[in-house]
Amino acid sequence: MTFDLSELQRDALIEIFNIGVGQAASSMSQIVGEPIVLSVPAVEILYGDNRADAINMLTLSPRICAVSQDFIGNISARAFLIFPEGKTREIVRRMLGDSVSTDELSEMEQEALSEIGNIILNSCMSSLSDAFQTSFCCTPPAYHLGATDEVLPINDPQEGDLLMLCHIDFSMPEAQINGYLVFLMTLSSFNALVKQVDQFLLGIA
Amino acid sequence: METTDTTALAEKFYICTAAAHKINIGAVVLNNAGEIWFWNRWLEEKSGLPAGTAVGKMFLELFPELNNSRLASAINAALKYGLTSLLSQSLNKAPLPLFENPSNRKERLQQAIHVTSIESQNGEHFCLIQVNDISLAVKKERLLREQAEKLRGLAYIDGLTGIPNRRRMDEYLADEFRRAARSNEPISVIMADIDHFKQYNDGYGHQAGDFCLQRIANAIKAALRRPADLVARYGGEEFAIVLPDTPMDGAAALADDIRKHVENLSITHETSEVTGCVTLSLGVSSTLPNSRLSEGALLSQADSALYLAKLKGRNRVVIYREHPQV
Numbered sequence: 001m002t003f004d005l006s007e008l009q010r011d012a013l014i015e016i017f018n019i020g021v022g023q024a025a026s027s028m029s030q031i032v033g034e035p036i037v038l039s040v041p042a043v044e045i046l047y048g049d050n051r052a053d054a055i056n057m058l059t060l061s062p063r064i065c066a067v068s069q070d071f072i073g074n075i076s077a078r079a080f081l082i083f084p085e086g087k088t089r090e091i092v093r094r095m096l097g098d099s100v101s102t103d104e105l106s107e108m109e110q111e112a113l114s115e116i117g118n119i120i121l122n123s124c125m126s127s128l129s130d131a132f133q134t135s136f137c138c139t140p141p142a143y144h145l146g147a148t149d150e151v152l153p154i155n156d157p158q159e160g161d162l163l164m165l166c167h168i169d170f171s172m173p174e175a176q177i178n179g180y181l182v183f184l185m186t187l188s189s190f191n192a193l194v195k196q197v198d199q200f201l202l203g204i205a
Numbered sequence: 206m207e208t209t210d211t212t213a214l215a216e217k218f219y220i221c222t223a224a225a226h227k228i229n230i231g232a233v234v235l236n237n238a239g240e241i242w243f244w245n246r247w248l249e250e251k252s253g254l255p256a257g258t259a260v261g262k263m264f265l266e267l268f269p270e271l272n273n274s275r276l277a278s279a280i281n282a283a284l285k286y287g288l289t290s291l292l293s294q295s296l297n298k299a300p301l302p303l304f305e306n307p308s309n310r311k312e313r314l315q316q317a318i319h320v321t322s323i324e325s326q327n328g329e330h331f332c333l334i335q336v337n338d339i340s341l342a343v344k345k346e347r348l349l350r351e352q353a354e355k356l357r358g359l360a361y362i363d364g365l366t367g368i369p370n371r372r373r374m375d376e377y378l379a380d381e382f383r384r385a386a387r388s389n390e391p392i393s394v395i396m397a398d399i400d401h402f403k404q405y406n407d408g409y410g411h412q413a414g415d416f417c418l419q420r421i422a423n424a425i426k427a428a429l430r431r432p433a434d435l436v437a438r439y440g441g442e443e444f445a446i447v448l449p450d451t452p453m454d455g456a457a458a459l460a461d462d463i464r465k466h467v468e469n470l471s472i473t474h475e476t477s478e479v480t481g482c483v484t485l486s487l488g489v490s491s492t493l494p495n496s497r498l499s500e501g502a503l504l505s506q507a508d509s510a511l512y513l514a515k516l517k518g519r520n521r522v523v524i525y526r527e528h529p530q531v
């Protein structure tokens with residue numbers, strides 16, 4: 001049994017996510033008064049044994065920073081925005097216009113990062129809502145810091161059967177980072193997603 | 206039976222409303238059209254707007270400055286999509302006009318705001334805005350940050366003379382060396398050492414010795430001309446001066462100025478064999494960074510020039526040359 005997406009389905013999701021992160025980028029630019037560009041160049045589905053590869057792939061640095069939110073609807077997912085730790089510090093401090101460099105993010109900086117994650121994740125989900133004409137409830141954003149396998153419950157079967165992995169490129173003047181959006185979901189949510197994508201494709205055909 | 210249920214329901218409604226009024230955060234509920242539906246007591250107190258004025262008004266008409274703001278789009282995400290948003294204090298500077306004392310609207314409260322949706326029984330999205338006053342936490346963090354900055358500054362300052370220490374000089378020289386290499390500019394260093402300082406200390410005592418070091422540090426500082434010039438206490442009675450974008454002749458002229466400044470202090474030093482007062486010997490070295498000289502080599506060249514200045518009789522400036530003649 002395969003859970004993969006066809007090329008067409010994949011392209012549709014990439015487009016929907018790019019509309020979402022595009023909106024997120026414009027609200028973030030507005031907040032910090034500097035041009036910010038976000039894009040999602042690729043989407044992959046990882047399941048079964050491949051999930052272990054996901055850990056390796058997602059290990060961007062010894063420790064990663066993540067912001068997570070749970071989305072509940074006819075497609076439910078636990079969504080994570082993940083960036084390497086050091087780069088995250090750089091971006092948060094640039095957005096806050098602050099030069100003091102302690103090793104750990106302060107409480108206020110963590111909250112700012114949670115908001116950045118919240119803006120990006122919400123924009124992706126509202127873009128999905130628009131495309132699929134469905135809606136989601138969601139939890140407030142939570143901040144995580146640690147090794148990849150500590151932050152992401154990838155190997156916990158109760159946390160979902162598979163994960164959808166989106167590459168995300170974040171750039172602002174003189175700073176560029178690559179991160180990931182990860183959606184952990186159950187098989188039934190994934191099937192619902194595929195069905196919605198197909199309907200979306202029919203709608204635009 | 207029906208009356209009991211109605212009474213119980215009315216009681217529940219009354220208690221829940223009273224609770225929402227009494228909680229120690231701001232709570233606003235908007236209906237699906239964005240009209241204020243509930244405005245709690247905390248908000249009445251901090252905004253000066255009574256619920257009677259606020260309820261029934263469109264939220265964005267009551268606060269027109271919020272049109273097109275992040276808060277407005279968070280409200281839209283809750284009403285349209287049912288999404289939850291967090292507005293952090295650091296990225297959103299006090300969006301709502303809330304004050305410790307609204308009759309004296311001096312400084313807005315620092316706010317952390319949560320926007321969530323509430324689904325009504327017929328499936329409409331309402332919006333709950335929760336406002337936390339985090340002014341105290343912000344103040345605390347600012348204080349911690351200032352202390353951290355101060356500590357960091359102290360780690361780079363020589364305790365006795367108040368000028369930068371050797372660690373600061375090493376980092377500064379490395380930074381300036383890279384900058385000079387990028388912009389292809391010369392960079393010079395001067396090493397300076399107080400003549401016969403040990404005898405001074407022995408003869409006049411350590412307190413006088415400390416005072417002498419402080420006066421000389423200040424004299425060197427006063428002789429520097431540009432903000433990028435840096436003097437550091439390098440060791441006991443030794444000072445190092447970094448001169449970015451300065452060629453050899455400029456550095457040598459400055460070194461002689463410093464020498465004169467110190468001589469003019471006329472600090473009596475009877476056991477000095479030089480002049481009877483405290484004097485400095487100085488060594489100067491200079492490079493164009495494309496000469497592939499390391500910053501360490503530049504420093505040791507200045508040091509060997511300083512050594513020559515001592516040999517030649519002290520109270521003088523010696524310029525480093527490839528094949529120096531004694």
